[in-house]
Amino acid sequence: xxxxxxxxxxxxxxxxxxxxxxxxxxxxxxxxxxxxxxxxxxxxxxxxxxxxxxxxxxxxxxxxxxxxxxxxxxxxxxxxxxxxxxxxxxxxxxxxxxxxxxxxxxxxxxxxxxxxxxxxxxxxxxxxxxxxxxxxxxxxxxxxxxxxxxxxxxxxxxxxxxxxxxxxxxxxxxxxxxxxxxxxxxxxxxxxxxxxxxxxxxxxxxxxxxxxxxxxx
Amino acid sequence: xxxxxxxxxxxxxxxxxxxxxxxxxxxxxxxxxxxxxxxxxxxxxxxxxxxxxxxxxxxxxxxxxxxxxxxxxxxxxxxxxxxxxxxxxxxxxxxxxxxxxxxxxxxxxxxxxxxxxxxxxxxxxxxxxxxxxxxxxxxxxxxxxxxxxxxxxxxxxxxxxxxxxxxxxxxxxxxxxxxxxxxxxxxxxxxxxxxxxxxxxxxxxxxxxxxxxxxxxxxxxxxxxxxxxxxxxxxxxxxxxxxxxxxxxxxxxxxxxxxxxxxxxxxxxxxxxxxxxxxxxxxxxxxxxxxxxxxxxxxxxxxxxxxxxxxxxxxxxxxxxxxxxxxxxxxxxxxxxxxxxxxxxxxxxxxxxxxxxxxxxxxxxxxxxxxxxxxxxxxxxxxxxxxxxxxxxxxxxxxxxxxxxxxxxxxxxxxxxxxxxxxxxxxxxxxxxxxxxxxxxxxxxxxxxxxxxxxxxxxxxxxxxxxxxxxxxxxxxxxxxxxxxxxxxxxxxxxxxxxxxxxxxxxxxxxxxxxxxxxxxxxxxxxxxxxxxxxxxxxxxxxxxxxxxxxxxxxxxxxxxxxxxxx
Numbered sequence: 054x055x056x057x058x059x060x061x062x063x064x065x066x067x068x069x070x071x072x073x074x075x076x077x078x079x080x081x082x083x084x085x086x087x088x089x090x091x092x093x094x095x096x097x098x099x100x101x102x103x104x105x106x107x108x109x110x111x112x113x114x115x116x117x118x119x120x121x122x123x124x125x126x127x128x129x130x131x132x133x134x135x136x137x138x139x140x141x142x143x144x145x146x147x148x149x150x151x152x153x154x155x156x157x158x159x160x161x162x163x164x165x166x167x168x169x170x171x172x173x174x175x176x177x178x179x180x181x182x183x184x185x186x187x188x189x190x191x192x193x194x195x196x197x198x199x200x201x202x203x204x205x206x207x208x209x210x211x212x213x214x215x216x217x218x219x220x221x222x223x224x225x226x227x228x229x230x231x232x233x234x235x236x237x238x239x240x241x242x243x244x245x246x247x248x249x250x251x252x253x254x255x256x257x258x259x260x261x262x263x264x265x266x267x268x269x270x
Numbered sequence: 271x272x273x274x275x276x277x278x279x280x281x282x283x284x285x286x287x288x289x290x291x292x293x294x295x296x297x298x299x300x301x302x303x304x305x306x307x308x309x310x311x312x313x314x315x316x317x318x319x320x321x322x323x324x325x326x327x328x329x330x331x332x333x334x335x336x337x338x339x340x341x342x343x344x345x346x347x348x349x350x351x352x353x354x355x356x357x358x359x360x361x362x363x364x365x366x367x368x369x370x371x372x373x374x375x376x377x378x379x380x381x382x383x384x385x386x387x388x389x390x391x392x393x394x395x396x397x398x399x400x401x402x403x404x405x406x407x408x409x410x411x412x413x414x415x416x417x418x419x420x421x422x423x424x425x426x427x428x429x430x431x432x433x434x435x436x437x438x439x440x441x442x443x444x445x446x447x448x449x450x451x452x453x454x455x456x457x458x459x460x461x462x463x464x465x466x467x468x469x470x471x472x473x474x475x476x477x478x479x480x481x482x483x484x485x486x487x488x489x490x491x492x493x494x495x496x497x498x499x500x501x502x503x504x505x506x507x508x509x510x511x512x513x514x515x516x517x518x519x520x521x522x523x524x525x526x527x528x529x530x531x532x533x534x535x536x537x538x539x540x541x542x543x544x545x546x547x548x549x550x551x552x553x554x555x556x557x558x559x560x561x562x563x564x565x566x567x568x569x570x571x572x573x574x575x576x577x578x579x580x581x582x583x584x585x586x587x588x589x590x591x592x593x594x595x596x597x598x599x600x601x602x603x604x605x606x607x608x609x610x611x612x613x614x615x616x617x618x619x620x621x622x623x624x625x626x627x628x629x630x631x632x633x634x635x636x637x638x639x640x641x642x643x644x645x646x647x648x649x650x651x652x653x654x655x656x657x658x659x660x661x662x663x664x665x666x667x668x669x670x671x672x673x674x675x676x677x678x679x680x681x682x683x684x685x686x687x688x689x690x691x692x693x694x695x696x697x698x699x700x701x702x703x704x705x706x707x708x709x710x711x712x713x714x715x716x717x718x719x720x721x722x723x724x725x726x727x728x729x730x731x732x733x734x735x736x737x738x739x740x741x742x743x744x745x746x747x748x749x750x751x752x753x754x755x756x757x758x759x760x761x762x763x764x765x766x767x768x769x770x771x772x773x774x775x776x777x778x779x780x781x782x783x784x785x786x787x788x789x790x791x792x793x794x795x796x797x798x799x800x801x802x803x804x805x806x807x808x809x810x811x812x813x814x815x816x817x818x819x820x821x822x823x824x825x826x827x828x829x830x831x832x833x834x835x836x837x
Contacts, residue, residue: 089783089797090805096777096797097579104578144822149829194585199692204794208804215808219815226819230826 054157054249059258060265061163062244066126069117070241076110077217079103084214107187114180129164130173137166144230154231158248175220183213343475350471355419356432358474363431370431372536378417378439380428381405383543385667392543392667395424398715400611400682400704400758401493402645404670407741410452411721415488422451424745439484440477445469447487454721455730482508482518485527494645495638497601498608501654501700502766506603506634514603516770530563539563542763544663565592565768589793591661591695593764595775599653600700600764604634610649611704614755617732618643624732644720644729656698656764658787660687665761670747673713680708680715682760689792696790700762707734709742711750715758717741 062070083103086094121127139155144167147155156165164172186209189196193203228237240246245267250258258266342348347365352358363370373379381395394405394412405412406424413421419433420426427433437446446468489503490496497504512519517529531540540563565573571587574580586595601607619625624643630650631637641647665683674680687694709716719740720728728737734753742749780787781797794800 087781087796088805089781089799092778092782092797096781100582100777101578149825151830151833194581194588202794204801207794207796208801211801211804212808215811218808218812222812222815222819226823229823 054159054251055255056247057250057255057269058245058267059160059248059250060244060262061160061246061248062240064244065116065120067241067244069113069120072113073110073117076106076113077221079106080110081214081218081221084211088211088214104191107184107191111184111188114184129162130169130176132170132173133166135166137170140165140167148230158246160248160250160254163246163248171220175217179213179216179220182209183217186210186213338478342477345475348471348474350474352470352474354470355435355437358470359419359432359434359436361474362436362477363434369436369536370434373417373434374428374431376417376536377541379434381416383541385543387664388666390667390669392669396669397667398670398682398717399493400702400706400760401499401608402720403706403715404717404741407717407719407744408721411450411454413451414448415492420451436477437473438487439480441473441484442476442478442481443469443473444483446473450721452721453723455723455727480526480528482526485531489527493608495608496636497605499702500762500766501607502597502600502762502764504601504603504605504607506605507766510603512770513773515767517768518766530568532563540765543665565596587695589690589696591697593698593768594656594658594696595779596768597656597698597764597766598769598773598775598779599655600698600767601652601654602767604632604652605636606630606632606638606650606652607654607700608648609651609654609700609702611645611702611706612647613704613706614646615641616644616646616728617734619732643732654700655786657701657761658696658698658790659685659761660689660691660694660790660792661685661697661699661763662687662691662693662695668715668758670715670717670745672715676708676710676713676754676756679757679759682758685761696787696793698764700764702760702762704758704760705755706758707738707753708756709738709750710752710754712748714747716749716753717745717747719744 080103083094083099083106085091086099087096087103136156143152143155154165158165162169186206189201189206190203190210193206228234255266345365347361352361377383377393380393382391382393384390385392396406398404402408402412409416409421409423409426417435417438418426419435421433435448438448445466447465449465486503486505486508489500490505490507491498492503493499497506506514507518509520510518512522517523517525523529528538531538533539566587569592572584573587573592574583618641625641626639626643627641628637629640630648632650632652638650639648640650664686666686667683668674668680685697685699687697707716707718708714716738718728718734718737719726720737722730724740725731726733726736726740728734731737738753739749739751775786778797779785781795783797783799785795785798787795788798799805
């Protein structure tokens with residue numbers, strides 16, 4: 054295995070990540086106003102911004118889902134037990150002893166097993182919970198809201214928002230582990246990250262996609 | 271000749287001007303004197319000034335300019351002379367020969383209403399309120415607001431059509447008035463002394479569609495004064511600005527009452543006894559009238575524009591009455607409403623005579639009575655924030671035969687509304703609080719004999735015991751002989767004085783911790799701080815995570831340091 058700097062995050066992925074990030078921040082900020090944690094901005098403004106931000110995010114997600122399935126990138130998120138325990142142990146103990154991260158990023162698995170399963174849970178449980186309840190709340194005038202009490206919808210929506218907040222805290226904190234924060238953010242900006250490649254992969258990339266692999270240092 | 275004439279004219283005009291200037295000065299002097307005295311007391315118990323028809327001239331103009339296809343002043347039948355009201359009514363019914371039959375079913379005539387669900391007998395003829403308490407037995411006074419002539423007591427012939435009072439609703443000279451049908455106690459003889467006699471034929475010839483002044487002469491002044499009862503119906507609606515009432519504003523829609531309160535055959539909509547839930551536009555067939563006085567009957571149930579906010583506001587109509595947001599305050603336009611009445615203090619005299627104090631000045635400058643020997647103490651309020659209740663338009667009344675628990679306040683009309691029920695909406699009300707007499711032995715409300723020239727009438731002898739004894743006995747209602755005083759509340763739906771669009775409530779008015787609908791159960795209101803358990807769990811999760819990552823980080827930092835020190 055050869056460690057090389059490869060273009061693993063496409064322009065779309067990066068755009069998706071950062072627009073999603075900013076929209077989620079806006080949604081959390083306005084959402085907690087609507088929920089009543091603070092009353093700095095007025096309710097009507099909060100609802101308006103929250104709704105438009107949510108609809109924009111849904112649009113981006115629609116593109117993302119299409120992209121994930123057409124490019125086969127969805128396989129990156131498949132859960133695996135292989136190495137999961139090792140990574141968990143690393144964050145629980147090894148990290149304090151100065152051990153190296155046990156996971157080696159590869160071209161086809163750019164997330165470590167713990168990362169992959171966290172993102173998967175976010176994608177298939179928490180995000181759907183929040184957008185389904187959000188849409189249901191937004192449109193309750195158009196369906197029989199007596200069949201499902203509005204407060205349940207609101208409760209699920211709010212709990213999901215708390216879960217996302219927790220995710221963000223951990224996600225941001227993990228930037229500081231192993232190397233510098235800059236090192237972690239850079240791939241999501243330039244698209245290039247150090248991954249382990251097989252010789253065949255190196256040969257393929259150097260021959261067919263030289264723009265996607267940086268020359269050896 | 272011409273010059274001399276014009277000179278003379280000038281002289282007369284000048285002297286007129288001087289005369290008016292002098293009058294003005296004298297009046298202002300009086301006004302100043304009035305303002306400067308702290309307490310305004312008047313002796314005697316003269317009562318109930320009839321509506322000052324502020325813009326009577328505009329009424330006449332309206333009648334002249336009316337686009338009706340008929341001018342009643344040209345009819346021989348109305349030339350008169352008429353000796354009294356019934357004579358005029360006979361002339362009316364001579365042509366409108368079906369109107370009498372139709373009006374015979376109207377509540378303004380019958381003073382009766384039977385609750386279709388409970389079959390309970392309601393209406394002014396029997397009900398007890400928490401103002402002057404009961405019309406029953408006091409018709410001599412109260413029937414000033416009966417749309418008929420000669421209702422002197424409860425034995426009234428409701429089949430005698432000539433006793434119907436067409437003029438009170440239809441005349442437009444503004445000089446028509448009604449007086450008590452019987453004489454009260456000797457102390458009340460000064461009432462209406464300075465009124466011009468009614469010119470019956472002029473009034474008869476002036477008939478037109480009812481104007482606000484016609485409806486207002488009773489509905490603005492119910493309970494014994496301007497805006498005393500309803501809170502949202504006052505003389506401020508005779509010529510309101512848009513801020514006071516967007517529909518009736520003179521510089522705006524300029525609606526009369528009958529613009530919304532329409533109907534067929536002298537039965538019109540808008541009864542407090544049978545409120546209508548919000549439905550989509552009550553569509554009528556071509557040529558038919560839209561027989562519902564509700565906001566939705568014109569605006570529909572989805573009245574807001576198709577924008578994001580508009581759509582959300584439209585969702586609100588499932589649970590919130592239009593009035594809740596669109597009438598943030600009532601008793602606007604300078605006229606206060608009575609909110610509190612204490613009958614216990616009634617009966618105090620000065621030098622053996624009843625008196626009145628007026629220690630409240632409303633924002634249009636008028637003084638309001640705060641104490642009357644005949645009634646007790648009052649409190650007023652202006653620009654009042656309503657109370658909000660779930661309501662489906664119906665009320666359950668505490669009538670003369672309702673027994674209650676005297677340890678709790680009595681609700682005169684408890685508003686029916688199942689929490690979050692299909693036909694129920696969060697609806698604004700004026701809440702009237704009164705402390706009034708009740709039968710301490712039987713735990714019922716009482717009829718008081720207030721008005722009369724006999725020795726039992728309260729408005730003469732100030733004796734609650736005799737007034738109640740008489741009032742109850744007159745209608746064979748059991749009375750224990752012992753009375754006490756009890757707190758009562760009545761709820762008056764607020765439908766008028768709709769604010770212009772920009773004056774409606776903002777989202778934050780309810781969607782906040784201390785919002786207006788605090789205490790309303792049955793709906794989820796984001797921003798009101800419900801579901802505390804969820805917030806606690808959520809915030810705990812966030813803080814635990816924060817603490818976790820900070821702990822993790824610190825541990826890493828110190829372990830790293832120690833390792834480096836070892837190396």
